[in-house]
Amino acid sequence: MSRCVLIIRIKGQxxxxxxxPTVAFQVGVLHASMHQIQPPTTIQLSGIQDEFPDWSNFVERQFYSFAEDVKGVLDVSSYRQAIxxxxxxxxQLPSSDGPSFIHMDFRPANIIVDEDKVSGMIDFESVRFGSTEIDFTKLYRDFLSFNFCLYQSYQEGYNTLRPLIDLEVVLPFYQFTDAFNSIGWCKRRGIEKNASFLEKNLSILKKVLL
Structure with missing residues (x-):
């Protein structure tokens, strides 16, 4: 059976x-428009998972799936403290926000801009339906945290389509788990070739554990 591959080129960088800040506003609108998409109720999904009904267990499975890898990087005391x-x-988490279509890797490298206009996003390898709360972590880490004006504009853009959850409540947990999981990811993919990313996440984890 022949296969047809569709390649779409998005203009920009x-x-x-x-x-x-006007671009950050557009990023907020784009993100909210994605989060407005809910799983269909009339058809059964086959190509994308709906993790929302069991969201807490999904987050836990992800965390502990990397735990053995992290154990080989952290000292015993830090590892136990992280668990x-x-x-x-x-x-301490509030009720999950969803179900929504989430990117799972929504960060600057996957958001394309052309002449100060957001032209699209890429890398849908990890998408699924779930809780929006996990989808802000990497964007905040790599983009929003550098400038309060960007953060404020992003929130304003997001709120034009749907209410933004209280990020101050959920971000600490997901920043912590993202750093922990990323350390495990570095161990799996090779510590030497991912040394810079490993050190970045070790630094984040240590600050949380202090």
């Missing part, structure tokens, strides 16, 4: 933290 931190922080 990945966004940087030097973008204008305890995860279990304690998990209990």
């Amino acid at each position: 990945p966004i940087t933290n030097k973008a204008l 305890e931190k995860f279990e304690n922080m998990k209990l």
Whole structure:
């Protein structure tokens, strides 16, 4: 059976933290428009998972799937502290926001801008339906945290389509789990060739554990 591959070229370059607030506003609109998409109720999904009904267990599976890899990088005391931190922080989370279509890797490298206009996003390898709360972590880490004006404009853009959840409540937990999982990812993919990314996430994790 022959296969047809559709290749779509999006004009522009990945966004940087030097973008204008007007661009951050557009990123917020784009993100909210994606989060407005809900899983269909009349057909059964086959190509994309709906993790929302069991969201807490999904987050837990992800965390512990990387735990063995992380164990080989952290010292025993830090590893045990991280496990305890995860279990304690998990209990403080509010009700999940969704179900929504989430990108899972929504970060500057995957957001394309052309002449100060957001032209699209790429890399849909990890998409699924789930809770929006996990989808802000990488964007905040690599873009919004560098400039409050960008953060504010992003929030304004997002709120034009749907209410933004209280990020101050959920971001600490997902920043922590993202750093932990990323350390495990670096171990799997090779510590030497991912040394810079590993050190970045070790630094984030250490700050959380202090």
